[in-house]
Amino acid sequence: MSGLKVEAVGISQLLSLLRDSSWLVPSFQRDFVWSESDVVGLVHSVIEARPIGMATLWEQPDGSELSLEAISIPDSSNPDAQPVARFSDVAAENRPRKFFAILDGRQRCTALAMAFGGLRAQGARSKFSGRYFLDVRARDDAARIAYLKEVEIVRRGLTSEAVAIANGLFPLASYEAGEELFPQWMRYLQAIRNPANYPGGVLPDPEELDRRDVILKQAFSGINKTLLAVYVVPQDYGLGDICEIFETLNTTGTKVSTVDLLHSWLYNDTVNSDDPVLLRDWIDELGQMDGAVGWADKKDRPELVAQAVTACYIALDSEKAAPRRVGRRQVASITSVKAGDLLATPPQFWNDVIAQPERLASYFGSFQNVVAGGSFGMKDCPYPVSSVIFLALRWYMDNDARFRDHWTMAELDAAYRAFFWINSLTGRYDQGFLTQSAADLKFLKELLYNRAEHASFGAWASIAQEKLDAFMERSVPARDHLVDRLTDKKPSGAFGKALALPMIARAHRDLLDPSVVLEFPSETGVELHHIYPRDWCKNNAAGSLASILNLRMAGRNYCESLANMIPLSRESNLWWRSRVPSAALHEKAVSYDSSRSILERAFISSAAFEFLVADEPRPKDFWDRRATDMADYLLSLTRISG
Template identity: 25%
Template structure:
């Protein structure tokens, strides 16, 4: 009788070099089954993954399925890679799509963001030493920036990028980049020993850059003979189980002997404030806000090393009330009708940390402080100021918010004065720009956007009851038939539309479905509804004439005014 340990598994497990995986994704040998969800990771998750890769940490196993002669599933290429065309993939990815897509885009310079390593953060130049991973400040060592598709973004990127920022997409030519970098250093320092500096950074390369090519990701491969029923069961199981051990769990274990049971604290908080559950608040973010109040920092290292049990006892309840209060304000005054439209979860941390002081003000002073806090929120959203380095940004903002929000004195956070707001950004931004996308949807609600079906102002209850979500105004299929040069996935082509109206729209021209809606609701009501969504509807307007580019430009004008009103700032056109 053969024991379970002696029997052959139905799979084979082999490490695959990252560079090989990237090559095979580009060539179409590795693809996705069509039932896989779209790539949804934001840049911060990719930064965390890159950190794990260059630190040589485990990043989880990938699951592939060899393909035979029978095509059981339709397949598609990874986002950012060339289309498959007539080519059939050798393997399909059942688990690991988000990780592989993130790595592929970072290493090939595709997608909406570009990633950089700041090489100076990995070395101690004075001693000629390469830092260990736990000594590296990864908040500044790995950054991402949106692709510069307008002058404002190009300027913003140029202000952030320094000569020491190495593009991750150039990993195969690091030595050439290093020659240029050291030569630039030498032009500013005649005493620089270029040979010694190059030696230092080459050792840094061997420790931190080479893994971006040579890292071996463990891959479990199911043979082509695996029954389809088994594949479905494996896929479903992988997508519903497993929870990583995070800082909250680690600190729960640390503080328990000191009489602070974080698990009980969190259960009680969720029972007291349903909004924490509705918005899926991460308890680690609560600890970050506590650390911010107690230690002036939300950095992971400070939360893990400096936070004490006494800090939890003193600040936990005020922070919990602060998060609940901020969410209530955002729902009531900033159009946050559904959790999915919260642009940045991290933005809650400095706002919640300053909330207890606002609550102690006299009513009239409190109203002014709320107004300033809302301006900070809108400016942070529309400058996309939390797209990179969010932990550091939280600390910097809190140090200024403490005085500026409470009294109006002192310098406001940088999002209110130092960062650009540009109308061209809104004209070209796609729905992948999560903060801008969410901010626009919330702005529409604050401007009394009306439910397309009932004509009533939107509330969280109506959004859920009528299945109101973001939908295309010019349908994607319609624009595809028209061979439109403009993308259908622009922010300006989206609005909050109920499910019934979306079924009416289908794939038809706006002039067609609007005519039917006019018969149902009446022309005056239809005009009112469209106006509430920042859409012009006179006879010559782009939506009535089915002119997509005209529609986008018209809607941009109104959206710009809405953003300016919310932020108190004037948008530039350059």
């Protein structure tokens, strides 16, 4: 591939490039979302000659198939109408021979076109119908950029440049059509001292005029000096390459969204049908179905759904549609859930999945129950992408002609559950999952097909466990290590989520008020709260319990550990937090027998409960007993068993 380049453009040059359609926006980019204050903040940086960030461009070849459009803003107060005001009206056939797609920087380019180029909505009710001014009357530097809506401009007579200047307001975008920035601001330097621009020909007093003149010159200097850094990606990069670049980089601006591009393509594929595909809306609809709640959201990692669909395609052995052409590159085969392969997943297969969302939602629900014995959301999952492997195997069972009942659902559940927990407890996906997940899918299929070679589930499970352990190449943490981590402040990241997940997924009813349902996705949601309250732990850190409650002496933070957490409603937690557990449980008449199901689901055994209700507090005995039970449960999940 050709080399990447870093360049820079001034404000005037930028406006010319946007106006003649040398720089265009891919249709899969998100809309302009900045507020008026965001634009004002950027303009302040310009007039003060401060850095204004970077734009990333992708050079386009002749005959580019990418859907591109001019910089634009919404031009209606009705979000459903979606008309826009465009900065350029150059037709596609009249574009310059060399043109670029703005991959990152659309927001700031649009903001600069609005402030200095005059891009604005014509609809009076639109929030973008105003203009930006340099207010030379302002005494505070932070107030030197004024944004006025068109109705106020008309009311104050500021549609005349002379009237605006008389009021100390210099339009950042010239009122004279086609005027370049340099002559515009040179004219302003003359206009500020021209009596004809002031009522009765009376200039402000000399001292005030000089002060305004300094502000005007400083702003002009900033506009001339300010440069937008530009990172140019050459045209021989494909769409897949582009999406992967922006998945890897932690960009702070507009990210190239694979899902947005898929949305555009699928819509174009079906626009002439009775029911065109609107992928982002479909993802949201999927997320309202039982099982997929908390897993499908167009605003929160929507690529997970795309990864699931591509994984289902990869899983198929029988004949399937050929991959989609991605840009100029014809993909031979799809082998991962990386961005390029997501884009190459054929529209025919997408149509198959989109036609049966209930099935995909049910797979998400089964995944949650298989790995954790209950429902939970994506935010509580150690590695959400691991779910796509399970979904792919379920799709395979239901759709591939080769399958023919070679294994049962129970055998899939057992093998996948062990895979999921080994992966989660060892941090195997910490080093990346996009390539590994496809290899993992292939391995699990082979492991399941091996079931037919064994007379019983037990015989297969023993051999399958050995193969799985060897394949994962990582040792599951020992019981003592898990107990150690469960009795200290909750670990961060995926490992911490893994330790907490069984308690969250198994939550069902509130311990103090069993009429309150806690299980995901209940109205209150699953929240973990302290069993021995923070204040109680703090107040006892200097007494007989100092050896376990004083952080320095204990060498760990028992209070903030998962062994000291339990699912509770907010109301119960507010009541509980001022009491020692034994008193709280006695006051609410909670006994082990009366609340056995709730307690056991929270990993509080009868032995642990006795420590909890003892007359003399025994928190360490409780925490150690409970952490041991939790560790044993976690380790059991890493074994292939019925």
